[in-house]
Amino acid sequence: MTHQERRVGRSNYNVRRLVRHTLNMVTGFSILPLQIATLVGIGSMLFGLLVLIYVLARYLQQGSPVPGFPFLASIIVIFSGAQLFALGILGEYLGRIHLRTLERPPYTVRRRTDGTALR
Numbered sequence: 001m002t003h004q005e006r007r008v009g010r011s012n013y014n015v016r017r018l019v020r021h022t023l024n025m026v027t028g029f030s031i032l033p034l035q036i037a038t039l040v041g042i043g044s045m046l047f048g049l050l051v052l053i054y055v056l057a058r059y060l061q062q063g064s065p066v067p068g069f070p071f072l073a074s075i076i077v078i079f080s081g082a083q084l085f086a087l088g089i090l091g092e093y094l095g096r097i098h099l100r101t102l103e104r105p106p107y108t109v110r111r112r113t114d115g116t117a118l119r
Contacts (some may be wrong), residue, residue: 031095038088044081048074 027033028060051074 001107029099031092032101034088034091034095036088036089041085041088041111042081044084045078046081048079048081052078075112 051070055070055074
């Protein structure tokens with residue numbers, strides 16, 4: 001199927017409306033953004049844990065007090081990642097409930113039993 005030029009008039013969609021429509025399509029019919037938030041939360045927690053391990057290993061190796069900023073920053077990143085992870089999980093539950101309430105069939109029919117394709 002090829003794209004054809006508009007025959008009559010001009011489109012009423014401007015960039016703002018197109019962006020809004022795109023965001024509605026991405027967030028309204030998919031839980032992918034919620035899954036991405038969950039993965040970013042896990043990544044943040046792992047990064048915070050790695051920084052914390054580095055700070056504590058440096059403390060054990062050098063014996064000096066734990067530097068304040070790196071330690072505090074790693075703790076903040078760990079807890080922020082945990083919050084984002086929890087929000088992503090809760091959002092996925094809500095997103096799946098939303099997708100089920102759209103009253104769409106849970107399956108699609110590709111072919112009939114007699115072998116003819118559906119349109």
